[in-house]
Amino acid sequence: MHIQIDEIAKDFGTTTALHPVSLSIPSGALVALLGPSGSGKTTLLRILGGLEFPTSGRVLFNSQDATGLSVQARRAGFVFQSYALFRHMTVFENIAYGLRARPRASRPPKAEIDRRVLKLLDLIQLPQIADRYPTQLSGGQRQRVALARALAIEPRMLLLDEPFGALDAKVRKGLRQGLRDIHDETGLTSVFVTHDQDEAMELADLVVVMSMGRIEQIGKPQDIRAKPATEFVRDFIGA
């Protein structure tokens, strides 16, 4: 799905989190929002997911205005920074949550839900952990369960907030490829937030460098490396 961000701005009280920013995300792309903390990247992601609403500007999904669309109606698969798995539910119940939450008319039958959950557990290569609770999982496993849970709702896009932020360096490298593979397999338009320029450069088709609530540069990783648009970008990516 093509995502168009049109002059989106966001204030929290007297502080401005986002100055009007515009961005076009082609269908099927894997996009990184890269920047230091306080750059507005998470705010932008949450606006896309419908968890925050912009002070001004519009969001378009496939050229349709989606600015006022409720969080439920957006069908955005959202992976939270700390994964936000439901603590009192097993991995299976976590992944099945979105399907079971559907209104009766569009809810798949129980056998179909079971089948889809098991298929997703295969996709994240953790078929044996269905009955465990989140606290019994490692950080990397939790991240993959959160991804499976987000994919279970057959989302129109995938939004990930620092998906590797809570992991140690070694696990992080392995899961990067995992995310790339899942993105390529599902073909979902995906946006992830990161402060790690290596991660953004290695993983993304398109990198959006942000600072102080503004977009500094949009481009392919190699272009940004070769031609940093501003002093900030040059400094931040260490080119």
Added chain:
Amino acid sequence: MSDATLHKPATPARFRSATQESPAARWTLIAIAVGGLALLVGAPLVIVFVEALSRGWAAAVAGLASRDAQAAIRLTLLITAIAVPLNAVVGIAAAWFITKFDFRGKAFLITLIDLPFSISPVVAGLCIVLLFGANSALGGWLVASGYPIVFAVPGIVLATVFVTFPFVARELIPVMIEQGRTEEEAALTLGATGWRVFRTVTLPNIRWALLYGTLLCTARAMGEFGAVAVVSGKIRGQTATMPITIEMFYNEYLSVAAFSMAALLTGFALLTLLLKTALELRHADALSATRRH
């Protein structure tokens, strides 16, 4: 593992770990804790039952069988059955409001919730009398319309609700602050409606705090004396709750009846504690699974 134990040098007995007290200090502390508990909690508990049964089971049961005693027991159970669910619902709503939203005056609202703890119950009772009594405009109208509040059951409910209000909210607020909003947000992104999020995510996460708060609230609601004494008018057989009836019996030198009623009230309180312990044991798995690292 066994290797490690084999090679571990034997600790000489005269070295103590840094956090361990000397034997003398340890025994003193244990003696203070056990002695204090026995004297302040254990002894009164035992004496209530000893006094109740001082003339045998038959006398104790007879003390509870009188018309006034039966009415008091029914009234206390009725008041508790109204006040506790009411406080649970309002407590959840207040805790939800305070923890999930940011607004001005939040600290003030939290202080307001604590107010019933710091105000004397007698003063609370007096406020209700002043507000709803026959001498106030509102109270006069209510009495004229046939719905008296003061010296009637509604007044006792109001007083009990006021006094026990903080229990549920106070238990829930720290738990809900600690848990934050992200699990709820996750459920919303997965398509769940607000009510479903509350039912399937919020409520299960707070259920132990809710249970604990509700049980404390129940125990306190059954035992409330001061505020109820003021608003109830202590009408025998009509507005006299168990604690008030205990006082009446005691003042009339009906000591067996007073203490058997006291023993029954204590029994109710012990029952709530037992229930809590049983639930905790039964759900130990879920309890440890939902606990954070």
